[in-house]
Structures are given as structure tokens and as C-alpha cells.
Amino acid sequence: MKKRLLLLYPSTALDLEKLLLTRQLIRKDGRFLGSSLPTIAALTPQSEFEIRIQDEALEPVDFDQRYDLVGMSVYYNHLQSAKRLARMFRERGSTVVLGGSGVSVQPERWRDSADVLIIGEAERIWGRFIADYLGGRFEPEYRETERFELGDSPLPDYSAMDPATVRRYVSGIVQTSRGCPHRCEFCSVPAYLGQRPRFKPTGLVIREIDQLHRMGFHHVFLADDSFASNRAKAKETLSAIRDWNRAHGYGTVFSTQLAIDIADDDELLSLAVEAGLCRVLIGIESTRKATLEETRKFFCAGRDYDRDIRKINGYGLVILGSSIIGFDTDDLTTFREQFDFFMRQGIHLIQAWPLQALDGSDLKTRAIAEGRYVDLEDASAHPAQATTMLATQTFEPRNMSIAQLQQGICWLLWNLYEPANMATRLRRLLQDFEESPHRGRITMPPFFATAEGVGIALRFLRYLIFEASSNDRRDIWQLVKTVRGFSHPHRYQMAVSSFLFSKNMHHILRREMAHVARFEYPT
Numbered sequence: 138m139k140k141r142l143l144l145l146y147p148s149t150a151l152d153l154e155k156l157l158l159t160r161q162l163i164r165k166d167g168r169f170l171g172s173s174l175p176t177i178a179a180l181t182p183q184s185e186f187e188i189r190i191q192d193e194a195l196e197p198v199d200f201d202q203r204y205d206l207v208g209m210s211v212y213y214n215h216l217q218s219a220k221r222l223a224r225m226f227r228e229r230g231s232t233v234v235l236g237g238s239g240v241s242v243q244p245e246r247w248r249d250s251a252d253v254l255i256i257g258e259a260e261r262i263w264g265r266f267i268a269d270y271l272g273g274r275f276e277p278e279y280r281e282t283e284r285f286e287l288g289d290s291p292l293p294d295y296s297a298m299d300p301a302t303v304r305r306y307v308s309g310i311v312q313t314s315r316g317c318p319h320r321c322e323f324c325s326v327p328a329y330l331g332q333r334p335r336f337k338p339t340g341l342v343i344r345e346i347d348q349l350h351r352m353g354f355h356h357v358f359l360a361d362d363s364f365a366s367n368r369a370k371a372k373e374t375l376s377a378i379r380d381w382n383r384a385h386g387y388g389t390v391f392s393t394q395l396a397i398d399i400a401d402d403d404e405l406l407s408l409a410v411e412a413g414l415c416r417v418l419i420g421i422e423s424t425r426k427a428t429l430e431e432t433r434k435f436f437c438a439g440r441d442y443d444r445d446i447r448k449i450n451g452y453g454l455v456i457l458g459s460s461i462i463g464f465d466t467d468d469l470t471t472f473r474e475q476f477d478f479f480m481r482q483g484i485h486l487i488q489a490w491p492l493q494a495l496d497g498s499d500l501k502t503r504a505i506a507e508g509r510y511v512d513l514e515d516a517s518a519h520p521a522q523a524t525t526m527l528a529t530q531t532f533e534p535r536n537m538s539i540a541q542l543q544q545g546i547c548w549l550l551w552n553l554y555e556p557a558n559m560a561t562r563l564r565r566l567l568q569d570f571e572e573s574p575h576r577g578r579i580t581m582p583p584f585f586a587t588a589e590g591v592g593i594a595l596r597f598l599r600y601l602i603f604e605a606s607s608n609d610r611r612d613i614w615q616l617v618k619t620v621r622g623f624s625h626p627h628r629y630q631m632a633v634s635s636f637l638f639s640k641n642m643h644h645i646l647r648r649e650m651a652h653v654a655r656f657e658y659p660t
Contacts, residue, residue: 140205142186143231144174144297147209147218148193149525159637162596163307167195169358170306172345173210173237173259175293180263185271188297193218195302200225206270210237211247213496214525216513223250234266238329242497244278246513257281258315258330260290287315287337292344295352308356308392309349313337313374317362322432323461325497326362334366339377346381350389355589359393359414365405366396375408382413392416397437400445406452407578415627416486417449418457424478428466432500443482450483450566451573453625458484462546463492468536469659472545476552483566485559485635489549491542494532501531509533527649541659547646551656554642556612559635560619566631567623576624597633612636 160166174190181188186206191198207226211219216239223233236255240247244254253275255262262279269275295303316334317326349357365371382389391414399405399417409417421442423429429438449456458479462471479487494501494510504510509532516529527546530539537545552558570576601613613636620628646656 139185139187141203142181142188142206142208143202143204143226144177144188144190145198145207145209145222146171146174146192146194147211147215147222149214149218159641162600162637163593164596165305165307167192167302167306168308169360170295170303170309170349170354171210172293172310172312172360174208175295175298176291177208177210177259177263178297179291179294180260181267185267190295190297191299192302193222195305196299198222200229203229204231206234207231208234208236211235211239212237213239213513214529215239216246219247220250227252232270236262238325239496241281242325242328242495246496248277252277254278258285260285284316284331284333284335287312287335288341290337290341292341292348295348303352306354308358309352309354310358310360311342311345311349312360313342313364314361314366314370318366319363319434319436320499321434322500322503323492323495323498325495328497330362334363334370336367336370339374342374343377343381346378346389350385355389357389357391359391361393364393364395365399365402368402368405372405372408375405375412375414378414379408379412387413389413390415392418394418394420397421397440397442397445397449400448403575406449406454407575409454410452414454416455416457418459419449420459422459422461423464423467423471424474425466425471428464431464431466442478446482446484447569450569452575453570453627455486455566455627455631456484457486457488458482459488459490461490461492462549463532463534463537463542465535467534469541469545472549472658476549479553480558480561481565483562483569485562485566485631486638487550487553489546489553490526491530491546492532492534493526493530504532509535511539525649527645528652537659540653543650544653544655544657544659547650547653547656548658550642551646554639556615556636556639559639560616563616563631563635564619567620567625567628570625571623609636609640612639 178188178190204226209219209222219235223235227233232252234253234255235247235251236259240254241256244256247254253266254277255266256278258281262281266275266279314334314336315330316332317330318332318334320327320332346357378391391412393414395417397419422432422434424442426438446456460475462475475489494504496513501510511531511533513529513531516531530543533539534542601610605613616632616635620632
């Protein structure tokens with residue numbers, strides 16, 4: 138008789154993707170279809186196991202179902218939910234295995250919650266554990282002793298997921314490399330994946346993209362910590378994606394994470410656009426050279442951000458800008474400085490986070506030595522199930538209090554996401570594109586090329602006509618007027634997404650930061 142294995146993604150604390158209007162329009166309430174547990178499924182002998190993969194955020198866990206083995210991939214923001222699930226399954230007699238980045242960089246935090254810990258990348262370790270488990274004796278932990286080469290990674294197996302659940306995700310994920318050559322003080326990636334980038338063979342990358350395409354996905358996130366850390370390999374991958382996308386009628390759009398220094402490489406920018414790369418997350422972090430040097434982000438220190446952003450916008454790429462506040466060189470003037478910086482840029486989508494001393498980061502080591510670390514399990518401002526980047530503060534800033542930092546972040550995000558301010562930045566983005574010498578060479582897939590896209594457009598029109606408040610109609614019309622007259626092929630998508638991001642951000646702040654009494658500038 139086969140043993141029953143449940144591979145489970147714990148829910149994140151506040152389940153922020155389930156926002157009513159966005160869900161109503163796109164008919165999806167999951168953001169990214171993870172590939173980590175389907176990879177584990179592919180490594181598990183189906184002759185010995187009946188496998189199910191489940192996402193707690195989308196499917197309630199049925200504790201009346203009996204599982205011999207439960208495996209979870211956990212990150213720091215799964216802390217309370219993963220421990221709760223592990224406890225409940227262990228009480229019911231299941232053997233619980235925890236792995237992933239959260240476990241790998243801080244196993245001590247998780248040891249009492251599991252029967253087995255998988256420490257490090259699981260592709261090689263999982264097979265050893267399964268062999269021991271089937272043999273009736275297994276160790277309390279299995280630790281990676283050498284880095285895994287991605288050419289040996291199997292094609293993820295999604296067959297153990299409910300097809301109806303798979304259709305609820307907006308985007309698939311393909312990882313093309315692991316490891317980051319940089320050593321930013323706040324980052325835990327080097328501790329987990331190392332500083333030597335390892336690359337998945339281009340043929341395997343295309344096989345994974347093609348598999349997601351056959352599953353019905355029209356958006357793929359290339360989940361690399363720095364996609365272009367090796368320019369030659371990035372160009373090889375983008376060339377292959379371009380050829381694949383062209384052969385499939387440019388029906389898929391891609392996004393990824395890049396460093397701002399891609400502005401120096403016109404060939405890479407051209408290939409990115411030709412491949413269908415539309416949105417790029419860029420960690421700007423700070424406009425202060427001293428801050429970037431403090432956190433060891435030397436490859437960004439001293440750059441002309443205004444020039445870099447105009448250059449990237451000129452190729453038609455949409456930047457999701459990310460900043461961090463709470464460094465030792467930050468003070469109460471930083472929030473206004475960040476606001477003024479972003480308001481003169483063509484970046485309409487922005488993340489702003491309080492600095493965190495994450496498990497596995499060099500910053501945590503320093504914070505402990507200086508007596509400024511707040512342990513993750515004690516840091517949440519919410520009830521026990523909530524651990525979030527905004528509300529859970531693990532590092533005490535030098536030049537402001539935690540309360541001032543959180544209030545300042547709320548003020549910054551609330552004002553950046555005011556529709557009028559988003560319209561100003563969106564206009565700047567489109568102007569950068571119009572004024573670019575590269576505009577005539579841009580080829581992008583049209584947003585409404587699919588039946589799914591047409592459905593989203595029709596539902597949005599219905600909302601606008603029958604359900605939107607007068608304020609919402611005013612905001613939407615302002616954004617639509619902003620993009621009229623420009624030639625960017627995604628301009629109307631940008632207008633609609635700006636409206637949705639504005640509503641969602643204000644909703645998130647009111648809900649997640651309810652402990653902040655007022656969203657005014659901190660004093």
C-alpha cells in the first residue's frame with residue numbers, strides 16, 4: 138500500500154493577494170504558482186507514494202485526512218502558520234518535514250516544530266531522506282554538503298495539484314539561476330544559495346516555460362535574485378525565450394528582478410524587450426551613496442539613478458522600484474527624500490519596506506552584537522498568525538524609533554499611491570518612452586491578445602459603469618487621460634493597474650498597519 142505524502146505551502150500571515158476588486162476582475166486569487174514543491178514531487182517515487190500538493194492560502198487544509206508524511210517549504214513570513222500546521226499534523230501522527238530558505242538559514246528556529254529538517258537545497262537531500270524513511274530509520278536533519286548544479290534538476294511535476302487550484306494563479310515561476318555574487322548586508326540569499334551563481338541550462342528553462350504555457354499560463358516570473366549577474370548567460374537565456382515566444386505568437390509576458398546597472402547594457406535591454414520581458418523589479422534601496430556603501434551595495438553607489446531609470450523606461454520596460462528605510466544613515470528626513478525622488482521618476486509601481494534583520498543576513502549578526510535585534514517570534518505587531526515585512530520589525534533603527542519608522546513607511550506608501558501622484562509618475566514613464574531613440578525598435582506582446590485578457594477588460598468596464606463610486610470613476614478617468622496620446626503598447630493596462638494598485642495599497646495599509654494611529658509624517 139502506498140504511503141500518503143502531502144506537500145504543503147503554508148499561508149502567509151495576512152493573505153494580501155485576496156483583495157476583492159482585483160479578484161473580481163482577474164478571477165484569480167493566487168499570485169505565483171511555486172515550483173519548489175512540484176520539483177520535490179518529481180523527485181519522489183510515485184511507486185511508493187500517493188502525492189498531493191496544496192496551497193493553504195487557496196485550499197483549506199483537511200486535518201481529517203490521514204497523511205503518513207507532510208512536507209512544507211517555509212520562508213520567514215510562514216513562521217506562525219507553518220508551526221501551527223506542523224503541530225496539528227504531528228498530533229495526528231504524521232511525520233513532518235520542514236525545508237526551504239527559512240529552515241536552511243536558521244534551523245534552530247524550526248527544530249522543535251518538525252521531525253526532520255532539510256537544510257539547504259533539497260534536490261539531492263530529499264532522495265536520501267526518502268530512502269531512509271522507506272527503510273524505517275531516518276535522521277532528524279539532512280544537510281547539503283555541496284552546491285547543487287541546476288542541470289540535474291528535474292522538470293517540476295504539477296500533476297499532484299488540483300487543476301482548478303492551478304488555474305487560480307496569475308503567474309507561473311521558472312528559476313533560471315541560483316546564488317548572487319553580491320553580499321548586501323541585509324540579504325540572506327548568500328547564506329542560503331551562495332555567492333557563486335549557478336545556471337540552469339537554457340534548454341531546461343525553455344522546457345519549463347513551455348510546460349507552463351501548455352498549462353494555460355500567459356505570465357511567467359523568472360525568479361532569480363539577480364537575473365543578469367552574468368550578462369552573457371542572461372543574453373543567451375533571453376535569446377532563447379525570444380525565439381520561443383516568437384514561435385508562440387508572443388502570447389506570454391515575463392517579469393524578473395534586475396540590478397539598476399543593466400542600464401549600461403543596450404544589447405541586454407533590447408533582448409529583454411524582444412523576449413517579452415515587461416516588468417522588472419529593481420532594488421533601488423536608497424538615494425544616498427553613504428547608505429548604499431553602508432549596506433555593501435557598492436555596485437549601485439554613485440550611480441546616476443535619474444539617467445538609469447530614463448534609459449530603462451526608454452526601452453519600454455516597466456520598473457517596480459523597491460526601497461528600504463531604517464539604515465544607520467537614515468533619519469526622519471528620509472521619507473520626504475524618498476517621496477521627492479520617486480515623484481520625479483517614471484516609476485509608478487513602488488515598494489517601500491522597513492529594514493529587517495533577516496535570519497541568515499550579516500545585518501542580523503551585527504544587530505545582535507549591537508543589542509538592536511528584535512527576535513522574529515517576538516516582533517509581530519499582530520496576533521500570533523501574522524508575520525509581515527511591513528508590520529514585523531526585527532531591527533531597531535539608530536536615528537528613529539520603530540514606531541516612527543512604521544509611521545513614516547505608511548505615510549510614504551499612502552502618498553505615493555494616491556491616484557494623482559501615480560498619474561504624475563505614469564506620465565513621466567510614458568514621456569521617457571516617447572523621447573527614447575529606441576522606441577521604434579520595441580516589439581511587445583499586446584496585453585489583450587488572449588481570451589482571458591478580453592474577459593478582464595470587459596469585467597473592468599462593467600465595474601466602471603455599474604459599480605464604481607464617483608471617486609473611483611474620477612481616478613480611473615484621470616489615469617486614462619494621462620496615457621492617451623502616448624504610443625506605449627501597454628499604456629491602458631498601466632492605467633488600469635495603477636488604479637488597482639492604488640486601491641490595493643491603501644487597503645493593505647489600513648488592514649496590515651491598523652496599529653499605526655495615523656498616516657501622517659512622523660515627528
